Amino acid sequence: MTWDNRIKDESSLLIALLIRLRHPDIDLDASGEVALGFKTIINQKEARSMSSKKKRAAAIDLSLEAERRRPEEEGGGGDREASDGAAAAAEEDGDVKQREGPKEETGGEEEKVVEVVVDQGEDGSNEEIKYRTQQGDMMEEDKQPAAAANVDDDGSDSDGAGASAEEKHMVTEATGGEGDDGGDSRTPMAQDELSEMQEEMERMKEENRMLRRVVDKTVRDYYELQMKLAAYQQQPAAADEPKETEVFLSLGATAAASAGCGGGFPEAKSKEQAAWRRRSVGSDDSDDGKEDLGLSLSLGASSSYDDDQKAVEARPHDVDGAAAAAMIGGDGSRPAPRGYALLESSKVQGGAAPAAGELAAAGGIASQSVNPANRKTRVSVRVRCQGPTMNDGCQWRKYGQKVAKGNPCPRAYYRCTVAPGCPVRKQVQRCLEDMSILVTTYEGTHNHPLPVGATAMASTTSAAATFMLLSSTTSSSSVSDASAAPSSSYLSPYLLNSASPLLMPGATGGGGGGMQHLNLFGNSPSSSSLLAPQAPGSSKYPWSPNHPPLAGAGGNKRPFWSAGGDGDKPAPAALAENVGAVMSDPNKFSAAIAAAINNFMGKDGESSSGKSSSKWGVVESLPPHDFCVDAVHGLHRDPGFRPGSRPPEEGAGAWTGSTQG
DNA sequence: CGCCTTTGACCGGCGC
């Protein structure tokens, strides 16, 4: 199998994994605990929803799997229709309509903004997915969830058992009516059914376990591949063009055009983003681009690579659920560093070969510190959150607060305190348009292990964003360009650690910056009515600036997503579609891989955190029912970037491991 | 006592 095929293959699995991550329930045990750190289900209703989602997700997984195999059989043909796999996955979702407009480019930077909004009716009856680019491109997908939705939302407050029953029932149907047979007699039948259901449950559990194993394996494989890729790229690095393409990724969740934040948000947010961009650009100069990884390029190069080598390098990382789950900051799992290193090296290929070498030598960790890329990646997440901050599973210490111009709401600055010296920082600010939405921007990579939960969240979000972005970018040349242009895409080191947000291969074609926004709202966030329920008596906006952190920044232990998660519902279909598209389109594929990698890598960190370079990953809390993820990634490769140079302080950074911990 | 938040001051980048 060629490297190409292998990567494709792996990526498919990754995608499936991502989807799964996005729907943790898939991995749920009967107990209701979710693997990968998703452990709380807010209420019964949600639990039920998740159950149903589980099925859907499973279906998607299957389809993905099928997709995955097809390529193998076909010899990795990449021409399949994009709709292909997606359609299968989405079949229960109903029709899909998409529309794209001409994209426009701003100024010399070619900034693109892509907003992806997933709107889901509260009852889950309707899913609407919109893709919008800043330039005015617009794509929409409206989906009518099939039976799945209904089952979930019927409002009965069945407890776990009830949920199980439902699930079982669905499973049964899916399986071909195992339990359908005859059942007129109530009592006996009921018992039969019950037993059957239990059996089903068992089966499902087992299946879940298997899937998990597969996922783990896939992740490991993928990681290995990356390592190889990095090594491979290292060599050719010399050849690379030094030019840095700036990739600015932004996954911003604006409530979409729709209402709330989405519409208004752009302004304030855009400002903010602009600021970020600017900042990243400015500060990054010293070390740029290393971080930018031309994923596509890498892939291309790697395509020739042999699997065998992989075997050689293969190492038993355990990037399993935990790793995957790793959160935003990237858990300290060692794997992450390596992955990062690899990525770095890849990037280096674009501009700094030396750095790459170092990275490789160091095993990734040292290298990082050594070579700070200029890239600056930020991820901002928008979450409908009542508290002053959302709990992302990390501990944060507030070190400043300031009122930013244009938004009366003070912006709070937090620093990760999980580990001393952790470079990760985050900014939290209320959305001007919709005070219920909390915009959190993460910068840097954790140099320590993070709570699993966070990771899962990040992964999920990332995945969704990735696919959406891919989808959206399709029209634009960005992704595809990546393949053509070496440095266009950026790989985030977050991959293994995954806490982070996923970085989408930037839409920047050459040197331009691209912004992408991802919004995932479980329910349409736009209207205030959708706001998460507030405690009686509380002010409409409990999250006053000085309001004590409820769940988040304070270092709460409770996973931010615990608050909700329904928002996830829509993702499956969308993801599935995207997956299909990705698989069919080489360019997309590359982008997807990049995204996936980013997802899992989550942590690169420090290098990114450094002034010169920055990477951002953001995942924020999930408000009950309303899940809004706004991630902004900024990748910047500074022209002035020098391969070997990197900010001294960064060295300490996370991945280098020197200072870690 | 240690950790965290608050808050004014300081610093650096950017635009004019």
Place this chain on the structure above:
DNA sequence: GCGCCGGTCAAAGGCG
């Protein structure tokens, strides 16, 4: 060169 602005620092105070 100056002012604006965002981001960070660090002293002071609060809380457990």
